Amino acid sequence: MSGSELTRQSVPSLPRGVRLKHDDVRDRTILVAPERTLVLDGPGIAIMELVDGENSIEVIAERLAEKFDAPLKTIGNDVVAFLRDLINRGYLDIRNDGG
Amino acid sequence: MTAGNGQSGNGGRVDAPPPLAMLAEITHRCPLACPYCSNPLELKSASEELTTEEWIDVFEQAAKLGVLHLHLSGGEPLARRDLLELTRGAVRADLYTNLITSGIGLTESRLDGLAEVGLDHVQLSLQGVDETTSDFISGYHGGHTRKIQVASWVRARGIPLTVNAVCHRMNMAVIPEMIELAVKLGARRLEIATVQFHGWAIVNRNQLMPTRAQVEETTQLVEKARKEREGELVIDYVPADYYATYPKACMGGWGRTGINIDPTGRALPCHAAETIPSLTFDNVRDKSLSDIWYHSSSFNAFRGTDWMAEPCRTCDRREMDFGGCRCQAMAIAGHANAADPACYKSPFKEEMLALAETASQSGTVEPFVYRGR
Numbered sequence: 001m002s003g004s005e006l007t008r009q010s011v012p013s014l015p016r017g018v019r020l021k022h023d024d025v026r027d028r029t030i031l032v033a034p035e036r037t038l039v040l041d042g043p044g045i046a047i048m049e050l051v052d053g054e055n056s057i058e059v060i061a062e063r064l065a066e067k068f069d070a071p072l073k074t075i076g077n078d079v080v081a082f083l084r085d086l087i088n089r090g091y092l093d094i095r096n097d098g099g
Numbered sequence: 100m101t102a103g104n105g106q107s108g109n110g111g112r113v114d115a116p117p118p119l120a121m122l123a124e125i126t127h128r129c130p131l132a133c134p135y136c137s138n139p140l141e142l143k144s145a146s147e148e149l150t151t152e153e154w155i156d157v158f159e160q161a162a163k164l165g166v167l168h169l170h171l172s173g174g175e176p177l178a179r180r181d182l183l184e185l186t187r188g189a190v191r192a193d194l195y196t197n198l199i200t201s202g203i204g205l206t207e208s209r210l211d212g213l214a215e216v217g218l219d220h221v222q223l224s225l226q227g228v229d230e231t232t233s234d235f236i237s238g239y240h241g242g243h244t245r246k247i248q249v250a251s252w253v254r255a256r257g258i259p260l261t262v263n264a265v266c267h268r269m270n271m272a273v274i275p276e277m278i279e280l281a282v283k284l285g286a287r288r289l290e291i292a293t294v295q296f297h298g299w300a301i302v303n304r305n306q307l308m309p310t311r312a313q314v315e316e317t318t319q320l321v322e323k324a325r326k327e328r329e330g331e332l333v334i335d336y337v338p339a340d341y342y343a344t345y346p347k348a349c350m351g352g353w354g355r356t357g358i359n360i361d362p363t364g365r366a367l368p369c370h371a372a373e374t375i376p377s378l379t380f381d382n383v384r385d386k387s388l389s390d391i392w393y394h395s396s397s398f399n400a401f402r403g404t405d406w407m408a409e410p411c412r413t414c415d416r417r418e419m420d421f422g423g424c425r426c427q428a429m430a431i432a433g434h435a436n437a438a439d440p441a442c443y444k445s446p447f448k449e450e451m452l453a454l455a456e457t458a459s460q461s462g463t464v465e466p467f468v469y470r471g472r
Contacts, residue, residue, distance in 0.1 A: 017220045017259030017287075019195060025117050025165035032167055032195045034220045034261050034288055035335065037119070090287050090333045 006057065008076070011095040012083050013053035018091050020048055031091050038091060047082055051092070057083065115354055115402055117165025118392055121194075122359045122370065125154060125171060125185065128178040130203045132238035132469040133226065135265055135300035135307055137370055138174065143362045151181040153384065155188030157360060160388040162192040166358070169194040170222075174362070177204030183212045190217035197222055199263070202249035203242060210249075214256045221253045222261040222290070228276040236269065238469045247284070254285035261288040267307040268459060271317055278324050282332055291321060292337040297371035297426055302468050308458035314339045341455035345416065346423025346439035353401035353425060358392060366391045368398050371426040375435045401425050406436050410444040 014020060019032045029045045031038040040048060046067070050060045061076040068075070086092040127142040149157070158169060169189050176182055177200055189196040197220040198213065225246060227233035233243035253260050262281040266274060274291060281289040293314070294300050294307050309317075321336045328334065340347055350357055350369045359367040364383040372378060378397045381390075392398055400406065404417050411422040422428070423439020431440040431454070432447045440447035 015259065015287075016257050019219070021193070023165075023167065025163075030167070034197060034222070034259060035168065035290075037167055088330045090330075 005096065006080055006084055006087070006094065007096065008058040008061075008080075009056050009096065011053065011056050012051050012060075012087070012092050013095065014051060014091075015093045031086075033091055038086075038089075043078065044082060047079055051083075053095075115393060115398070116356075118161075118356060118358045119166065120168040120170065120357045121158075121161045121166045122170045122172055122357065123154065123157070124173055124359065124361050124370070125149075125176050125182075126178050126362050127174040129173055129175040129201070130178075130239055131175065131201050131242065132472060133236065133265070133299075134238075134303040134467040134469060135267060135294045135298075136470060137295070137298045137300070139298055139371075139373060140302075142174075148179075148362045149360075149364045149383070151184050151188075153364065154185050155192075157364075157383050157388060158185075158189045158192045158194060160383075161358070162194050164389050164392060167195055168197060170197045170199050172199040175201050175204060177209070183209070183216060186213055186218050187216040190219075195219050200224070200249075201237070201239075201242065202246045203239065205249050205252070207252055210252050210256060210258075214258055218258060220259050220261065222263050223250055223253070223286075224263045224265070225277065225280070226265070227270045228273045228280050232270065232273075236467075238467075238472065250284040250286070259288075260284065260286045261290060262286040263290045263292065265292050265294055266309070266317065267294040268309045268313065269306070271309050271313045274317055274320060275324075278328070278332070278334070282328070286332065288333045288335065290335045290337070291317075292335075293317075293339040295337075296430075297374065299470055301430075305458045305461040306465055306467055308341070308455055308461075309339055310459040311342045311456070313459075314342050339455075340424075340427075340439075340441040341451055343441050344443050346420050346427075346441040348420045349424035349427075349439070352421040354392075354398040355402070355421075358388070358398075366395070366398075368401075369426065372397065374426050375429050377435065401436070408434075408436050408438070410442075411438050414444065 017034060021030060021032060023030050029040045046064060047060060050063055057079055061072060061079045065072040065075045083092060087094055126148055127138055128145060176198060186196055196218055198218055199222045201224050223246060226236040230243045234240050250260060264277050296304055300307060318338055321334055325334050354368050359370050360383060361367060365380045366383060367380055378400060380397050381395045407422055411417050423441055425435050428437040428439050429435040431451050438445040440451040
């Protein structure tokens with residue numbers, strides 16, 4: 001499914017074949033996918049730690065807004081933009097069935 | 100040239116980042132006979148191959164050194180009866196483990212085992228979109244049908260699939276169909292790689308060389324397909340460099356990202372590196388992987404920029420393409436430290452273009468020369 005179909009109820013998950021791991025040698029957190037790696041920055045790590053195949057985008061945004069004491073709307077937009085990019089690049093799956 | 104002359108005065112070696120990827124050519128044995136096989140002309144025999152324990156030790160060293168992706172390749176890696184143990188060892192070392200295969204030799208029960216030990220990804224080669232052409236190219240009767248079946252087994256187990264399609268004059272016309280087929284097979288990634296003229300591919304250059312028009316058409320078509328398939332299929336494309344303006348950053352730069360281990364344990368900076376006669380290669384049976392990566396003469400030979408001659412030495416792009424492919428420079432310019440003749444600045448560019456034009460215009464009646472047949 002394309003990243004353009006994202007809603008606040010969409011549930012992102014890591015597909016088999018994509019791993020979130022800490023790269024000890026280079027001391028950084030990365031997503032590892034076929035032939036590719038993506039280095040995550042602080043906000044990216046915070047988002048990915050909440051991507052568990054259960055949490056909807058709304059839930060992820062609420063948790064982060066609480067954690068960083070930031071406006072939900074801004075955080076929500078950032079989360080959607082980040083996840084849409086990862087979905088389009090094949091790092092994430094998305095489910096829109098609400099369950 | 101002298102080996103290791105690319106030093107930057109830092110304790111006698113160039114600062115190299117840790118490697119990201121390892122290509123483990125666990126065997127040269129293969130049931131297929133693709134006319135563009137990238138393995139060397141002289142293959143290693145089964146009796147010379149590293150043992151199970153030796154390979155697993157290499158994988159553990161690789162992970163500690165910083166390797167993230169391990170590509171189990173060949174030959175056909177399924178020809179190793181211990182592939183399951185090797186995969187288990189690689190996954191335990193926390194390497195992202197990719198099986199690069201023709202699919203020939205895979206059974207459902209073997210795949211069950213591989214899935215269970217945690218194989219991360221399968222890269223399946225396709226030679227074409229129909230049985231007749233594909234089997235003709237691979238020299239293996241029944242291969243294409245089997246590959247289609249293997250793709251369905253892989254997807255049924257939820258293992259992500261990449262389709263790898265080597266393209267050349269004979270199959271470039273069917274790239275749109277290849278993209279369709281990859282999607283239909285459930286691949287999330289497609290590699291369209293134009294034949295690189297090393298190894299056995301040089302033997303069949305006249306039959307394989309795409310025309311300039313084909314290359315231009317393919318490049319446009321891939322760009323368009325990438326946009327149309329965004330979110331559905333990632334397309335990685337290796338264009339033909341004979342007609343290019345600039346060379347490709349071969350291997351992401353010599354000794355910068357990847358390390359190849361041949362079936363006997365020799366560590367190579369790229370899979371064609373042994374075509375450069377001045378290089379000698381260390382073996383993981385004799386030295387640690389870390390020692391080889393940071394200190395061996397072959398890995399240091401073309402690191403940094405000090406080894407470069409003109410026009411590379413003063414070129415603005417020297418840190419972008421690293422002078423291109425060393426093996427192509429060797430093959431066409433006759434010197435491994437010359438500019439890649441794919442570059443418009445190379446004095447050998449005209450020669451390379453003429454070679455490509457002549458080869459691509461040669462008659463299609465010339466039969467393929469298959470390895471060992």
